[in-house]
Amino acid sequence: MYREMTLSGWGRVRSGNALVARPERVRDVYRLFETAGGRQICARGAGRSYGDCGLNSGGILAHTERLARILSFNEQSGEIACEPGVTFERLLRVFVPLGWLVPVSPGTAFATIGGAVGNDVHGKNHEHTGSFGQHILEMDVMTPDGSTHTIGPRRRPEWFRATVGGIGLTGVLTRIVFRMMRVPGPCVLVTRKRVDDLDSLFSGLENAGGAAYSVAWIDALARGKFRGRGILETADPLAGAHGMARKPGPAIAMDFPNFALNRLSVAAFNAVYFHKASPIGRTAPCHYGDFLYPLDRIGNWNRIYGRRGFHQFQCVVPYTEGFRAISSLLEEIAARGAASFLAVLKRMGPQRAGYLSFPMDGYTLAVDFPNQAGTAALHSRLARVVTDHGGRNYLAKDALLSRGDFERMYPELHSFRDAAAQMDPDGQMGSDIDRRLGIRQR
Ligand SMILES: Cc1cc2nc3c(=O)[nH]c(=O)nc-3n(C[C@H](O)[C@H](O)[C@H](O)COP(=O)(O)OP(=O)(O)OC[C@H]3O[C@@H](n4cnc5c(N)ncnc54)[C@H](O)[C@@H]3O)c2cc1C
Incomplete structure (x- = not known):
């Protein structure tokens, strides 16, 4: 189920040893929580974050590369549902020929949609189009007690706001629904x-x-x-x-x-x-x-x-x-x-x-x-x-x-901590950046 591996951030400055699992189905994520045995868990996408937000030394990393299915697409509205390991590269290849583009994209197509939520990524069009999280309609997040919650801007908004940009510290995302943007050509x-x-x-x-x-x-x-x-x-x-x-x-x-x-x-x-x-x-x-x-x-x-x-x-x-x-x-x-x-x-x-x-x-x-x-x-x-x-x-x-x-830079940290404490009261989610910066403050 796990393999012990040393992984690093994209900058290759921070690295850490973790038990790495590659869940393929939502039930595999459930099993991860069930068998964690006191170890902290964090999800990891394509590892394109530069520092230590995708590292979990001494803990478990749920690598999402196999949890990567496109679940549905509505050709009228552009609404897409996918698993977190789907990459921007894949969406570009499949949807640009059909006249659709992900509205907000970071500077690498290797990043995953789960990672885009985890860091609420922005692109070269942020001034007009906002951040990735603003195009999400709803998403499923599994919390460490094994339950799946559907959250969105109007559905448990505090949990949604803690999870978007929450660098994986509230649970593991298993489904994300967002709206694609029409483009007139490639x-x-x-x-x-x-x-x-x-x-x-x-x-x-x-x-x-x-x-x-x-x-x-x-x-x-x-x-x-x-x-x-x-x-x-x-x-x-x-x-x-x-x-x-x-x-x-x-x-x-x-x-x-x-x-x-x-x-x-x-x-x-x-x-x-x-x-x-x-x-x-x-x-x-x-x-x-x-x-x-x-x-x-x-x-x-x-x-x-x-x-x-x-x-x-x-x-x-x-x-x-x-x-x-x-x-x-x-x-x-x-x-x-x-x-x-x-x-x-x-x-x-x-x-x-x-x-x-x-x-x-x-x-x-x-x-x-x-x-x-x-x-x-x-x-x-x-x-x-x-x-x-x-x-x-x-x-x-x-x-x-x-x-x-x-702490000076993130004035809404207390709201994040309150919502994260509701979603994960026992502090089972964790990562290297969390421990370095005291983000969850357990
Ligand atoms: C060349 C390059 C250019 C970039 N340009 C930009 C840019 O223009 N704008 C920008 O905003 N960023 C940019 N980035 C940063 C990058 O977009 C982010 O770091 C993004 O989060 C990487 O996605 P990933 O799939 O590699 O996730 P990872 O780096 O593996 O993980 C990122 C975070 O998301 C969390 N996460 C991943 N999957 C899940 C899940 N299923 N459930 C819960 N949490 C999850 C992880 O725990 C982690 O905290 C760039 C990076 C590179 C290398």
């Missing part, structure tokens, strides 16, 4: 334009408010008058282009040596990448799969930072503080020369579905750092900037936050 029309500084990047994002999708890549190592230079990308659904296929992707699967990634090599890469984009903007059709999931084309890209792995720091700060906060964060990063290829800035709307959901009306910045001496200290300086400006960090990406910062 492509978006994308415009990419490079901009020379942070001012222009912010105004570019603000003016992109009419586009369905918007996102900016930032050269996080650029300093002085170039600080905040980047590439602005906006996109809207495109009618037609039905023959257009996704680009095939090369696969890299190697650990880059640590010395290969230093300030100079990353700065050189960033400069080339920046100058490749047009200063006046270039528009072209792009398949949803390539637009939404550019990194998926590079197999195992998380190994590029070497054996010691990497951290992703993702925060959101309110609009009123946006420019000042993002400037300070970029200043800290560039001053420390912390090598980062991936720095992404997006606008978010106020919509969030759960007590511990990440989104907030404001700007979100995501930056990768190799795991090396000084990274933890840099992280805590950045987290201080975020709390000083009233923002928060994303638990899906976190491996370093302190308990104090976490």
